[in-house]
Amino acid sequence: MTQNRAKIRTEGVNVHYGATHAIKDVTLDIPDKTVTAFIGPSGCGKSTFLRCINRMNDTIDVCRVTGIITIDGEDIYDRRIDPVQLRRKVGMVFQKPNPFPKSIYDNVAYGPKIHGLARNRAELDEIVEKALRRGAIWDEVKDRLSEPGTGLSGGQQQRLCIARAIATEPEILLMDEPCSALDPIATSQVEELIYELKNNYSVVIVTHSMQQAARVSQKTAFFHLGTMVEYGETDEIFTNPRDERTENYITGRIG
Amino acid sequence: MSPLWTPLFILALAIAGFFAARSRALSTAGGNPRLMHSLPRVYGMNALIWTAAPALLLLAALTLAQPMMQERQVMSALPDSLTASAGETSLAMAEICRIAGGIATAIENRSLSKDAALQSSDIGTLRDALTGAGIAVTPETSAEILNGAQDWYAYDRRAALLHAVLALGAAALGLVWALRRARKDVNARSTVERGILLLLMGAASVAILTTVGIVFSMLFEAYHFFQQYSWREFFFSTNWNPRFQGGSDLGMLPLLWGTLYISLIALIGAVPIGLFAAIYLSEYASRRMRSIAKPLIEVLAGVPTIVYGLFALITVGPILRDYFAAPMGLGNSASSVMTAGLVMGIMLIPFVSSLSDDIINAVPQSLRDGSYGLGSTQSETVRHVVLPAALPGIVGAILLAASRAIGETMIVVLGAGAAAKLSMNPFEAMTTVTVKIVSQLTGDTDFASPETLVAFALGLTLFVLTLILNVIALYVVRKYREQYE
Structure with a gap:
């Protein structure tokens, strides 16, 4: 597999929720135009780490993030960076489909509207389509x-939410267990x-399902108790894990 | 014997029944609760319900029905001269009741012997005996009235005894029945469950029946009013000028206008401020800030409206007059629509903010996350996602505030005055429907003249108005809910 250049780089990232040390010293490079999966048992911190990449943790009062995260070489926790601008570039899809209580059209048009991506109705129609x-x-x-x-089925709602995230033309798409509420x-x-x-896009997906990680991703990171245990090519991780904990998890002995 | 003794005795019997049935049921199972169908105390409850409930209900029904039957009996003994019209009959009956009450008190105080009160057939001696016992009886009080009072007292005593016997009999029957059923294999639990269900249903129906009763009493009196006064005049005349000598103008339009004008000003003040306060508290304020600020705002809701009225009278009114109305040449009255409207608006702020705050908090966090995740700012999220989702509830809160505004009286009396006027000038004194209802019913009133009865027609109009507001609120809420969920 050809190795793309790193889109997202993290170095020594630690996250504290009040007194809880949720993420311990995570360093990894996420390449562009690939699907990267974060796997691990519940509570291992994979969702928390994902939410650091678009600074969604900022909305939680007690959450503190240290370390360096760069996107295209730019430190996203730098004081000059506006989290609102950042999130336009880094779209997010959530665990539970959360369409707004608006029409299907307005759901997708919401992002382009608030960022002024369309000059007129025709352009907006085009973006939505x-x-x-x-x-x-x-x-x-x-x-x-x-x-x-909100009248769509669960799967349709989730695809609508993905379309909504795509509509603002992000470069990175974060997905937090996007299929866990679906049949x-x-x-x-x-x-x-x-x-x-x-x-x-470069897609980062958090998932509970190892089959799903194997099916959709090219790179996989395994998290356990707040640390990143192993990171590599998905095929490698699933066929030939280096760490014992990874092996135990994918063979079903922990988690 | 005071009438309170009977229910107390029944309750004591019921409590005794509780313990008796519990131990009896337990003994049929040989003291082992595991062999019993229901818990021991459930058998006790069963006995308690069976002893108290039917007996107390019977007592209540008898007590309610008795005066009506008694009245008919005593009335039939009265000569036609005293029952010529409904008014005279009720006057005679009132006199009879008063004297009978006097007799009862006098006998209890031992200032009158029972024989003297009941046996004396000679009117002269009876009159003397009553006067001697301190009961006001004029020489004009007719013999029929005095005899009626004697009968009334006698019936009262007989009825009280009869009721006590019947009710205690019912209690004893219920107790015996429940004790017989206090056996280990009897399903006492479902009986008790049904009893609780009936109790809860009873509570709910009391609330509903009271509302129905209020509406009917208003309808009844309003009907009397419209028999004496043209409804066209009432609804469409612009002149409100009641005169107790008769020949009044009772057009409700000036009052309705005042009500709507003042409420409108109050809502224009309260809705934005209350809503913005709610948005700040629920979306922006830190948890600490919120825990301090929210109760503080809610304190406003606990201030009695008469205090707001004083504030309007001595502070807001003069300020508005001296700094706004007089310099602009719009009038020189401290009482004005603006005064009452502004102060009422302050009163409504906590209603709007507290309810809206709860509703905004109920909007799922996932919607906010979705919006932030797309790169929208906090205020964009509030405007485009949170408020639309909370809209049905917010509309409900506003309409509730509107109902309060329409029904408010005290602030209007002190803030806007009592002059019924039809004017656009917000610095002029006006008044509202509720104020006029109060002023028409204060003082000496007979409930027969249109000047008094108009209060009921006004009340009914107000009731219908708030009902319409509530229906609109329900409609709006339902419509948006269908669209959004």
Whole structure:
């Protein structure tokens, strides 16, 4: 596999929730235009680490992040960086589908509108259609764009949320267990979509399902009790893990 | 014997029944609760319910029904001269009740012997005996009235005894029945559960029936009013000028206008401030700040409205007059729509803010995360995501505040005055429906003239108005809920 240049670099990242030390000294490079999976048992800190990459942890009062995280060589925790600008570049999809209580169209148009990406209605229509097509949901919703997004099925809602995240043209897409609330059919649709997305974005996905990590990702990081135990090519991790803890996890002995 | 003794005795019997049934049920199982269908205390509860509930209900029903039956009996004995019209009949009955009450008190105080009160058939001696016992009886009080009072007292005593016997009998029957059923294989639990269900249903229906009763009493009196006064005049006349000598103008439009004008000003003040305060508290304030500020705002809700009224009267009114109304040439009255509206607005702030704050807090965090994740700022998130999601609840809160504003009286009396006027000038004194209801019903009133009865028509109008507001609120909430969830 060809090695892309690093899109995201982290160096000695520590996260504290009040007195809890949630992430311990994590250093890794995430390449561009690949899918990187974070796996590990519940409470191992993989979601927390993911939320550091777009500074979503800023919205939590007691959370403190130290260490260096750079995107394209720029320190995102630098004081000059506006987290709002950053999050436009780093889109996020959440565990539970969370469409806004608005129409399908307005859900997707929300990001472009607040960032002023469209000069007129026609351009906005175009952006929305493009995002919905990339989110692999256009054919299902094109005739009912004015209906509420909350009326869709769970899988459709999650693809709508992915389309919504894509619409602001991010460079990185963070996904926090995007399939954990979905049934197997919806899961396979979303997985297919994630696999496609790597052609345009660098995708980081947190998942509980090792099969899912194996199916969609090229790189995998295994987290355990707040530390990153092992990071490498997905095939390597699953077939030939170096660390005993990784082996125990993927063979089902812990977690 | 005081009428309170009977229910107390029934309760004592019921409590005794509780312990008796519990131990009896336990003994049928040989002292082993595991062999019993229900817990021992459930058998006790069963006995308690069976002893107390039917007996007390019977007692209540008898006590309510008795005066009506008694009145009919005593009334039928009265001569036609005293029952010529409804007014005279009720006057005669009131007199009879008063004297009968006097007799009862006098006998209890031993200032009158029972024989003297009941046996004396000679009116002269009876009158003397009553006067001697300190009961006001004029020489004009007719013999029929005095006889009626004697009958009334006698019926009262007989009824009290009869009721006590019947109720205690019912209690004893219930106790015996429950004790017989206090056996280990009897399902006492479902009986007790049903008893609790009935109790809860009873509480709910009391609330509903009271509302229905209020509406009917208003409808009844309003109907009397519209028999005496044209409804066209009432609803469409712009003149409010009641005169107790008769010939009043009772047009409600000036009052309705005052109500709506003052409420509007109050809401224009309260809704933005309350809503912004709620947004600050729920979205921006730190937890510490919130825990201090929220109770402080809610203190405003606990201030009695008469205190707000004083504030309007001595502070807000004069300030508005001296610095706004007089320099602008809009009038020189301290009482004005603006005064009452502003102070009422202050009163409504905690209603709007407290309810909206709860509703905004109920918006799921995942929606906010979604919005932040797309790179929107905090205020964009509030405007485009949180407020639309909370809208149905916020509309509900505003309409609740509007109902309060429409029903408010004290602030209006002290802040806006009592002059019914139809004017656009917000610095002029006006008044509202509620104030006029109070002023029409204060003082000596007979409930027969249109000047008094108009209060009920006004009350009914107000009731319908707030009802319409509530229906709109329900409609709005339901509509948006369908769209959003």
